Every structure is written in C-alpha cells, then in structure tokens.
Amino acid sequence: MNTPPSERLGTGTPRLSLNRWTFRTTAIQEFLEVAASHGIDAVGLWRQDVAEVGLDALRRRVDDAGLRVSSLCRGGFLTAAADADRAEALEDNRRAIDETAALGAPTLVLVVGGISREDKDIAGARSRVTEAIATLAPYAEERGVTLSLEPLHPMFAADRAVVSTLDQALDIAEASGSPAAGVVVDTYHVWWDPYLERAIKRAAAAERLWSYQVCDWNLPLAAEPLHSRGYMGDGYIDFPAITTMIREAGYTGDIEVEIFNEDVWATPADDAASIIAERFGQLVLPHA
Template structure:
C-alpha cells in the first residue's frame, strides 16, 4: 500500500531490484491480478508475502451481513494460504449504523473469531487483530488498544489469533510497551508495521501516515520493544499518504528503504 501506484508486477520487480525481501499484499490488487498468478509472481521473484491485508469488519448486527462478512473472511484466509503467508491482518470494523454499543461490537468480533480461528489454523494461517487509533473507533475499528486486542485474542489459541502492532496506531499509548511484552510472552506477536505520525493531520485523516523519520514516533525504540518481546518476523512499512502516492513509486520505495535503515535499524 505504501507504493500502491505501482502495479503488482512492477512492485515485485522493484522490490527484487531494491533488495527488499518481502511484501505485504492487499487483497484488492491481488484479486484483480488473480490470487494464484500473484502467488507465482512473488514466488518466482524470490520474495516472500509477509502478510495479507485485510480481513475483519466483523461487527455487523444484521444476520445476513454477518454471514457475508464471515464468508469474506474465509475467502481471505484461503487467499493468504495460496499466497504462502501465515498471517492475515484483521481490521475489526466500526460501530454498525445506529449503534453506540462498543462492548457489543467487540463481542461480535469474538463470536466471529470462534468460527474463523479454527478455519484459519487448519490452513496454516494466523489471524492478527490490529488495533487502530481511537479516532477510527466509530467507523473503522472498535479495537483501539493492544490491551483490547489481546483481551480478544487470548480467548483463542495463539496459533489461531494474535495481534498486529502498527506504530502509527499505538505510539501514543503508554501501556502499549507492557502489552507488547504480554503479547510476546503468549506467542501472539504476529505482525509488526512501521509508519510515522506527522502533524497537522490531513483532511480525512486516514491518509496521514508519515514517511519514516518525518514525525513524532521513535521508530527504533518500538522495534526494540517488539524484538525484546521475542519478535523475529518481518517488519513492514505501511504508509497511507496521498503525497507519496502522487510521486514515482520506485523512488518512494527506494526512499522508504533508506529511511528504514536510517530510522529503524
């Protein structure tokens, strides 16, 4: 998503040429290209698919909408398995229209995971609940903290459900370091993503993730936290940023790799 202006073939080629060993893919471009074709493309280039984004949106009340969401997440799990990644990132979903019941929405996520967790594990895929910044709680994700994410995940075996730590969403939370240690102790650190926090936020907020080093987050310190908790998996950079998307994608990729080296290693 950091360089979504690149088509899948160009993205894979640019990663391979730049020495980037893996790529976190999003479902929409993969589906457009063809899941099996995308898997072969990445594999033939010698790259790994680090995660697939995204599943989730599991908070609906309407029975038909819930069945549709479960079916879509099953499809996402199948896609992840085909792509060869063991991690499907979940954005849990916001409040249903007309509802103000945060607790009820979170319980519906747990109900869905009761079905999806075993289904994923049977296919070698783990579900990673990603908490999003509280400003997204109403419309996108009622899971706002790592503590909330782990409270959900710990109802299930670690090989079924864990968490995704994204610096953009949790950097402000002074309880997050302890929750990272908690996740690590339970074997539930399934994904780690970097993005910086810059201000002022753009209109619409969603596409305001800053390039590494441009903002307020001590990225190297956060990497230290997850590694101290036992995380040895891939580190993704996920930037939603209109200014970056308007630039040459290969230049953005090269810049991002350089910024990662400078600010996160």
C-alpha cells in the same frame, strides 16, 4: 525461486517488507519489480491484488520476483449485528484465510469494523468481534495461517475498528481459545499507548505477536486521517524506542513499511522505495 534472506543481506535491507498500499498508485508488477530490485525479501499484499491479478497468477508473480508475502491485508469487518450480514462477513473472511494460505503468507491482517450512528453500542460490537474471531481462528489454524488483529488508532473507533488498543486485541485473541489468533503492532495506531511496552511483552509471551508495521504520525492530520501516515522520521514517533520494545519481546519477523500518504503516492515508486530503505536503515533496523 526465493533466494533465502541470508544470501541477500549484502545487497538489500534485511527484515524490510514493503506493503503494497504504500505503492497503491503503482501497477502490481512494477511494485514487485521495484521491491526485488531494492534487494527486499518480502511484500505485504492486499486482497485487491488478488481480485485484480487472480490468486494463482499473483502467487506466481511473487515467486518469479524472488519475493515472499509477509502478510495479506485484510479481513475483518465483523461488527454487523444482523444475522445475514454476519454470515456473509464470516464467509468472506474464510475466503481471505484461503487466499492467505494460497499466497504462502503466514498471517491475515484483520481490521474489525466500526459502529453506526444508529447503533452506538460499541460494547455490543466488540462482543460480536470476539465471537467472530473465536469462530474464524480454528479455520485459519487448519489452513496453517494466523489471524493478526489490528488495533486501530482510537480516532477510527467509530468508523473503522472497535479494537483500539493492543491489550484489547490480545484479550480478544486469547478469548478465542485458538493459538491462531494474534495481533499486529502498527506504530501509527499504537505509538501513543502508555501501556505499549507491557502490551508488546504480553503479546510476545502469549506467542501471539505476528507482525510489526511501521510508519510515522504526521501532523497536521490529513483531511482523511488514514492518510496522515508518513515516512519514518517525518513525524512524532520514536522508532528506536518502539522497535527496541519489539526486539526485546523476541520478535524476529518481517517489518512492513505501510504508508498511506498522497505525497508518497505521487512519488515514483523507485524513489519512494529508496527513501523507505534509507529511513528504515537509520531508524528501525539498528534497533530491530
């Protein structure tokens, strides 16, 4: 079913994976067809797709479209302090790991969760994440998938993710003692990091660099800062520079385009896919 990438190079864009949330306003089936019609090999899916379509049916649709799943998004939300909340979060993450394996995706992306105004102890929340990853990584390892910790931009440290830099994500991954814990590099979240090149090398040397996601940093920030992600080239990120770091570190996997942006969501999916493929070909692929 799945045409090997090497046979499709001439028609599509090698390395490019379309993340589902870039097309969240498009029905799942149309999204898969748009990806396939652009000669793209892989898509990044979300657990919402699993909930909507069903796990087996979703896998079948992906296979039928000749696609692979480059990642499943997202597990995480592991900062709760109460025992019951923590147990529930671990159980939900085990389900997410099972779904990742069932979809044939290599990795589950984790957004680890934030703190509250009542409990401002960010160091404590970070310790709980470290413990949770050490608990979950062996479960993932047994099922043949990896966990990709996603450092989120520090502007989300309070409300979304207390993992804020690539180095910190690597510290947590390494503390797990499991080879199944690693990281995803998302340009929107890490582009500003003065130690980014060193951290990317470290991730690759540790064999823990499992996903590369791209989109631009648009200004002014959107009212919902998560939605300030833009098409590559629309903002301030130096894609040739960061993609070169990724290549030189030895990463050869899929590159997901993940854009949360009201304007993109209002654009017909086929048009958005064309813009993405064009920008990817200009700014990312030549350096990948």
